[in-house]
Amino acid sequence: MPDLDWPAAARELAARFAERAARHDREGSFPFENFEDLRAAGFFALTVAEDRGGAGASRRTFLAVQEELARGDGSTALAFMMHSKFFGAQRESLTYPERWYNELCRGAVQDGWLCNTVATEEGLGSPAGGGLPDTVAVQVEGGWEITGRKTFTTMAPLLHYFIVLGRIDNPGGSPDIAQFVLYRDDPGVRIVETWDALGMRSTASHDFVMEACRVPADRLATRRPVNQADPRGAPGMAWFALGVAATTVGVAQAARDFAVAFARERTPNSQQTIKDYPGVRNRIGRIDLLLQRSRALIRDADDAWETSHGSQRRASEGQMSAMNRVAAAKIDTLNNCIEAVDLAMRVVGGVSLLKKNPIERYYRDVRAGLHNPPIEDRALEMLARAALDEPPPPLKANE
Numbered sequence: 523m524p525d526l527d528w529p530a531a532a533r534e535l536a537a538r539f540a541e542r543a544a545r546h547d548r549e550g551s552f553p554f555e556n557f558e559d560l561r562a563a564g565f566f567a568l569t570v571a572e573d574r575g576g577a578g579a580s581r582r583t584f585l586a587v588q589e590e591l592a593r594g595d596g597s598t599a600l601a602f603m604m605h606s607k608f609f610g611a612q613r614e615s616l617t618y619p620e621r622w623y624n625e626l627c628r629g630a631v632q633d634g635w636l637c638n639t640v641a642t643e644e645g646l647g648s649p650a651g652g653g654l655p656d657t658v659a660v661q662v663e664g665g666w667e668i669t670g671r672k673t674f675t676t677m678a679p680l681l682h683y684f685i686v687l688g689r690i691d692n693p694g695g696s697p698d699i700a701q702f703v704l705y706r707d708d709p710g711v712r713i714v715e716t717w718d719a720l721g722m723r724s725t726a727s728h729d730f731v732m733e734a735c736r737v738p739a740d741r742l743a744t745r746r747p748v749n750q751a752d753p754r755g756a757p758g759m760a761w762f763a764l765g766v767a768a769t770t771v772g773v774a775q776a777a778r779d780f781a782v783a784f785a786r787e788r789t790p791n792s793q794q795t796i797k798d799y800p801g802v803r804n805r806i807g808r809i810d811l812l813l814q815r816s817r818a819l820i821r822d823a824d825d826a827w828e829t830s831h832g833s834q835r836r837a838s839e840g841q842m843s844a845m846n847r848v849a850a851a852k853i854d855t856l857n858n859c860i861e862a863v864d865l866a867m868r869v870v871g872g873v874s875l876l877k878k879n880p881i882e883r884y885y886r887d888v889r890a891g892l893h894n895p896p897i898e899d900r901a902l903e904m905l906a907r908a909a910l911d912e913p914p915p916p917l918k919a920n921e
């Protein structure tokens with residue numbers, strides 16, 4: 523793959539995405555043309571391993587790309603992240619059998635095909651909660667019959683590979699948790715266009731319905747007993763959580779840029795430019811502080827992850843493990859960015875509410891990542907567990 527300056531290339535694309543964002547947001551339509559731009563510029567292979575023909579971009583580059591894309595259009599950035607983070611995490615954890623890993627990499631690099639994990643259900647909520655999916659796969663002659671309904675299937679209109687989480691019941695025993703690779707033209711599969719959301723409206727995160735969908739045996743990609751930890755766990759969390767955080771920083775940065783440009787220009791009749799009011803100056807300063815803090819947290823978590831290879835152990839007593847730094851960075855960034863966009867709205871004033879200005883979209887989009895894993899309560903519980911439940915260091919004898 524050519525040695526590209528990926529963040530700079532993302533910035534160029536983001537400028538085009540920004541011009542299309544308002545229409546897609548208003549219509550709730552999927553920005554096919556943005557994905558065609560991403561595909562044509564080679565981004566579908568960004569995080570695919572080099573030995574599989576991809577660019578093998580580092581997590582740091584991936585995060586920089588996410589932030590740049592989100593400055594143009596949060597929906598496109600968040601949706602595309604679902605594809606990129608999958609390959610980044612797989613490079614670290616290699617949990618898919620060769621047959622599927624090769625196929626998914628080849629599809630991304632050669633055919634320009636997108637993949638995403640399709641896990642959430644109405645009854646289950648987030649699978650991160652540990653519940654059992656209602657989607658069930660039954661072994662039949664020559665393969666599997668799968669029935670279920672998934673919600674939040676981001677990029678549903680364009681996905682090629684739907685990696686579906688389901689359960690396999692074992693007579694007399696506890697069920698297994700499995701992942702199946704499905705295609706949009708599999709029998710019994712359909713997409714129901716349910717996505718009409720407050721924010722990230724152009725992600726087309728529709729429902730994916732499987733009615734007695736019969737597929738060959740080799741579509742089963744992974745299988746584990748329900749009480750066994752998900753082997754994708756830790757790297758999946760690092761790429762996903764930090765990817766969400768970086769995307770959210772991009773959205774908040776766009777709001778900040780709008781507010782700064784506005785404050786420099788806006789001069790109500792016979793008054794001074796609003797940038798000279800102390801309240802406006804204070805808010806802009808606070809916005810930059812919040813964004814800087816978020817980037818520092820993301821960088822810290824990424825560095826810790828890189829040097830510890832995702833170890834759950836603390837670098838030293840009193841410090842957070844790499845995993846907990848990832849969780850801390852994600853939830854703090856979300857809160858910082860929500861606050862930053864709120865401050866930007868206050869700087870701009872009444873016209874921040876108008877649909878003709880993009881800042882009202884940023885205000886809605888910036889919230890979405892709150893509901894991607896880890897959610898705040900689970901992240902705080904991780905931090906509390908490390909402090910309160912893990913074995914304490916040995917007491918030092920008095921000298």
Ligand SMILES: Cc1cc2nc3c(=O)[nH]c(=O)nc-3n(C[C@H](O)[C@H](O)[C@H](O)COP(=O)(O)OP(=O)(O)OC[C@H]3O[C@@H](n4cnc5c(N)ncnc54)[C@H](O)[C@@H]3O)c2cc1C
Pocket residue numbers: 600604638639640641642646647648649651673674675676722725727890891893894895897899900
């Ligand atoms: C824009 C967007 C795109 C998405 N794309 C995808 C996708 O492509 N594929 C996919 O599979 N999913 C996707 N999701 C779904 C997402 O990952 C979550 O599964 C979904 O938002 C539901 O999570 P939840 O925590 O609200 O659900 P629930 O599990 O129903 O939780 C609801 C609430 O209960 C509380 N709660 C639940 N469990 C706990 C706990 N253990 N401790 C404390 N409190 C708890 C929390 O307050 C939580 O907010 C997407 C979501 C969004 C917003």
